[in-house]
Amino acid sequence: MIEVKIDGQRVAVAAGTTILAAARRLGLEIPTLCHHEALEPFGACRLCLVALDEGGRQSIVAACNYPLERSGLSVETGTPAVWQARKMSLKLLLARCPGVKVLQDLARQWRVDTADLLLTGDGEEECILCGLCVRVCREVIGKNAISFVYRGAERKVSTPFDAETDLCLGCAACAYLCPTGAIKVREEAGRLLIDRWHSDLEQALCSECGRPVVPAELLVQMREKAAEEGVPGEELLCLRCRRMRAAAAATALPVPQYGPADSFPARRSSREEPDVNQARKGK
Ligand code: SF4
Ligand code: FES
Structure with a gap:
């Protein structure tokens, strides 16, 4: 020390x-x-x-x-x-x-x-040339899809040959860390686009509703990594369908006992069994 x-x-x-x-x-x-x-x-x-x-x-x-x-x-x-x-x-x-x-x-x-x-x-x-995007891509994602090119006033961050690269998975970690908002990530016709890196990526779809969820190649790599770590692969669901599933699961719980519409119900003790049949009959 x-x-x-x-x-x-x-x-x-x-x-x-x-x-x-x-x-x-x-x-x-x-x-x-x-x-x-x-x-x-x-x-x-x-x-x-x-x-x-x-x-x-x-x-x-x-x-x-x-x-x-x-x-x-x-x-x-x-x-x-x-x-x-x-x-x-x-x-x-x-x-x-x-x-x-x-x-x-x-x-x-x-x-x-x-x-x-x-x-x-x-x-x-x-772009203020802070290099956060370059470093997160190299050090955390392990991809090196972008790097600094040129010198002086021409210096900028770019993909190899300033062209689309299959090194970019569309993880958007670069955009997440960029302090200026210089990296715009958008979705168009189900594809993920990062214009600054010329990335135009196919997305994997939600198995329930078919909405695009995550860039397909990123999903492949995430699943490979999970498999290496012994984590079982999960069904791909969008946030909305995930919530719907959770809500559906929640409704399988005992029906809550509510009082009159204008009074907030007193919290039921977890030891009291709710009278489901009475509630369903509206009694
Ligand atoms: S694009 Fe954003 S994160 Fe990357 S160097 Fe420029 S300002 Fe920094
Ligand atoms: S030079 Fe130290 S935070 Fe940027």
């Missing part, structure tokens, strides 16, 4: 713990946009900047991917210099994606003056 100081508070952590994790252990808040606990740190958004003092040598570093390796380090999370650096990072993100709500909200909250913003794109871009 090593001991470091964050905002004047001492904390003991295992060597290699990031500044962000150590700060959170103390209940300190550091803004983040490209960080997710389940994924490898990436350090893309630079909103988590903090001031680090290493024996008198001072620097501004990204808290999410800076590992604390030795005792005696000191971190400040809210100095004027730190806030100035974070606001600059936010302005750079806004220059690329001026219409993104999460950035606009932060700009308002942090009182960032955006009057002098110089757009670096067409003003329509919604």
